[in-house]
Amino acid sequence: MTAEAGLQPLAGADDHIDADDLLSLVRNYNPKTNEALIRSAFEYGREMHAGQLRHSGEPYFTHPVAVAAILTEQRLDDATIVTALLHDTIEDTRSTYSEVVERFGPEIAKLVDGVTKLTNLQLSNRESKQAENFRKLFMAMSKDLRVILVKLADRLHNMRTIRHMRSEKQRQKAQETMDIYAPLAGRMGMQWMREELEDLSFRVVNPEARSSILRRFITLQRETGDVIPKITDDIEAVLDKHGVQAQVFGRAKKPYSIWRKMQDKKLAFSRLSDIYGFRVIAETEDDCYRVLGAIHQRWKSVPGRFKDYISQPKSNGYRSIHTTVSGRDGKQVEVQIRTRQMHEVAEAGVAAHWSYRDGVRAENPFAVDPAKWLEALTERFENAEDHDEFLEHVKLEMYSDQVFCFTPKGDVVKLPRGATPIDFAYSIHTRIGHSCVGAKVDGLRVPLWTRLKNGQSVEVITAEGQSPQATWIDIATTGRAKAAIRRSLREVDRGRYIKLGRELARVAFEQVDKKASDKALDTAAKALNLESGEEVLARIGSAEMSARDVVAQLYPEIADKRDDGVIESKRAVIGLPPGARAQRAQCCQAVPGERIVGITYPGKGPVVHAIDCPALASFDEYPERWIDLHWTEGRHAAVHNVTVDVTISNENGILGRICTLIGEQNANISDLHFIDRKPDFFRLLVDLDVRDAEHLHAVMMAVEADSDVATLDRFRNLDRRP
The missing domain is CATH 3.10.20.30 (Beta-grasp domain)
Structure with a gap:
């Protein structure tokens, strides 16, 4: 596999480097560094952390040193490197803020204090508190963005060494990294760090899926060979023919990136096309467009896959041309085209503002002003009426x-x-x-x-x-x-929400043999700091609050005992007209856990569709026929029929093995129909009875991981709609 020499961040820094090694890393890009300051911080940090150990049994100070080494990969200033060495001293040692001010000055002390305050934020708590923590996070960012750069490097090293933590702590930290720190790194333009944080988290959160992706890669390379050098040579030959000077680098995409694309597009691995990415570093902006023209003349471009971030840069300064073409043997490959200066910003993101080269602050015309970037990022959040709206703004903006x-x-x-x-x-x-x-x-x-x-x-x-x-x-x-x-x-619709909320509350209370009386709802309102029981109903009806949470607030012991009760099919859907029974549309076969909507028909009950069902397009002009529906919360019975389309090798015993895999996931096969028989492959439709979307996902993962399964998709057919 071709490496991007000199372009990628260094591989994980050695945890056992000494002060001379660290200074050597800094001098590589900043010969004018204040060596005495960094050496003093190194000795002070080592003294403060003396006797402390990490979970691995290593001296604790190896961690701050490794964080500092990671930041040297981004060529950051002395103050940031020193902050990395001291970032845990105020929190975990006898060191104090005033002592850091006295020894290292107010700038570094404020940075260390900022990292300490970020560390104390519990960003993976319940949503309402998480929203407030996000506010604090952005406040810390607004004071000095270098605080976040140190925190991201701190999290990266912790994720690289996470195997030494308890398993439950690993999952909590990995999920927090996936939800918060990885997208934040991406939003700041540090794509390499986002990808590594995602992949390290993916290894913990879903190791089976990651292993499945890696196994498929190994199989693919065994069958086709390493295609990256071949495609790299093809691109270089085309550029030489057109007289364009540029460097070409290729790589396979990260397992999590591939997994996310499989989930988003509902594709099996074998149907993914652009699992390889290539980067062309040209001399000038004009050359970027010449490279684009040369590539498009040689290979067919894929419609809808062209983005010009040079003429329309991202807010974090990112500039590049993205295109996907059908290359060697029809394989789709993504190509990114940019200049050297654009690439430096693409790697460092907002951090490029502090980068040094040859002892002076690097002058890059594409680097954005962190203050202006933060102002643009936070501008949309100021009008949020409550914490949850703010949190929604932040998450959407970062992703x-x-x-x-x-x-x-x-x-x-x-x-x-x-x-x-x-x-x-x-x-x-x-x-x-x-x-x-x-x-x-x-x-x-x-x-x-x-x-x-x-x-x-x-x-x-x-x-x-x-x-x-x-x-x-x-x-x-x-x-x-x-x-x-x-x-x-x-x-406008408060009355309708109250009505729907009353129905949701009635069902939830009946599940614990209680009544949703006005007195009970008023009591719940006081416990939840709401003005009235009617407000509780309105929030339940608008999906801002769960009826089960209200029940748990009033009757926690009973709610816990009844939590394992299975919801019968006749109680699966809430929001139906009185006496009506819902029918699931067979075109989309919605299951609990998926967003749903009802479409009314004369003379019969509403038909339940998934919110993304293509059949709904024909009802766009009839809003009066749409009704809001919700799945009852809880564990549903495995009675929801879903059809999957699977292609398997035509060999003895494979079909039986697939059926066994499905059975091991506690799913029932209600029907099986062959639709295509070939000498080497069979294609068949399998009807499964599952509990919910999570159950279906588990079944499909287990089947798709089998090496003799070529494709697996959820089967949807508009001809089966009502």
Whole structure:
């Protein structure tokens, strides 16, 4: 596999380097470093941590040294390196803030204190507290972003050595890293760190899935050989032919990146195409476009997979051209094209602002001002009415890439990837969003859940008297749109929410043989710091609060005992008209755990569809037929039929083994139908009875991991709709 020599961060730093080794790393990029300051911090940190041990049994001070070494890979200034060496002294030793000020100055003391305060934030607590912790995190970032750089390096080294922790602590730290620190690193433009944090967390959170990906890679390499050098040579030959000077590097994508793509696109590994990525480093911006032209002349580009972040940079300074082409043997490969300076920002992200080269602060025209970046990032959060809205803003903002769409007048509207016309409407004005009844994209009428793409022109169709629908919550992706929709629904539809909440509460209370009386609800309101029992019902009905949580608040012991009760199919869906029984639409076969909506039909009960079912497009013009539905919370009976489409090798015993795998997951096979028989492969539809989406996911993972399973997909057929 071709390595990107000199471009990737160094491999994990040696935990046992001494002061001279660390100074050597700093001098590589900053010959004018204050050696006395760093050596003094090294000796002070070692003295303060003397006698302390890590979980591995090593001296504790090896950890701060390793964190400092990681930061030298980003060529950071002396103050940041010293902060890394001292980042645990105030918290874990007899050192004090005033002593650090006296020895190392107020700048370093403030940085160390900032890292200490971040360390004390419990970012994986319950949602409401997590939201407040995010506020504190962003406040710390706003004072000096270097605090976050040290904390990210601290988390990276802890994840590299996480195997020495207790298993439950490993899972908690890995999930926190996946939820918070990895996307934060990505948002700051430090993609290499995001990928490593994700993969280290993936190793802990889902080791079976990661091992499955690696096994598939080994099998693929055994069958096709190492294709990266071959494709690299192909690209270099094309560039030589066109007289373009550039360096080409290739790599296989990280296991977590591949796993996420499999989940997002619901694809088996064998159906993934662009599992290899290539990077072309050109001399000038003009050369980047010449490289693009040469590649597109040689290979066919894949529609919808082109992004020009040079002409439309990301807010963190990222610039690059992305394209996917059908290369050697029809394999799709992703190619990123950028200049050397663009690449330095792509690797360091916002941290490029502090990078040094040859003893002076590196001048990179593409590096963003951290203060301006933070101002742009936090601007959207100021209007959040409560902690949960703020948290939703932050998470969406950190995870999102961007698309740029145009109004009919040609104004640019910047939205996160995956945004819909609903998000577009609310980004223009709340009033436009509230009155939206439809949209045209590039002149064609489209459903409101359509995912917008770069460069599209969007026209919002409005009507007087229109108000937001409850289903828009699931269609919208931006925090601004979701918050505006929720506010409107709370104001306009409070009565309907109270009615739905009363039904949800009735069912939840009956499960513990209690009644959802006004007195009980008022008591719950006091315990939850809400103004009335009616407010409790309104929040339950708007999905801001779980009815089971209210029951648990009043009757914790009973709720715990009844928690294992299985929910019967007749009680599986909540929100139905009185006396009605729901029917599951066979086109999408929604199961508990998935978002659902009901469509009414004359003379029979509502039909339950998954919110992303394509069949719903035909009802877009009939909003009066849509009703809000929810699955009853709890453990459902394994009676929900789902069809999967599986292709397996045509060899003795394989079908029996697949059936055994399904049975081992406590799923029942209700029917099995062969739809294609070939000499080497069979394709068949298998009807399974499962409890919920998580149960289905476990069954499909177990089957897909089998080496003789070529493809496995959930089967959806619009011809089977009502």
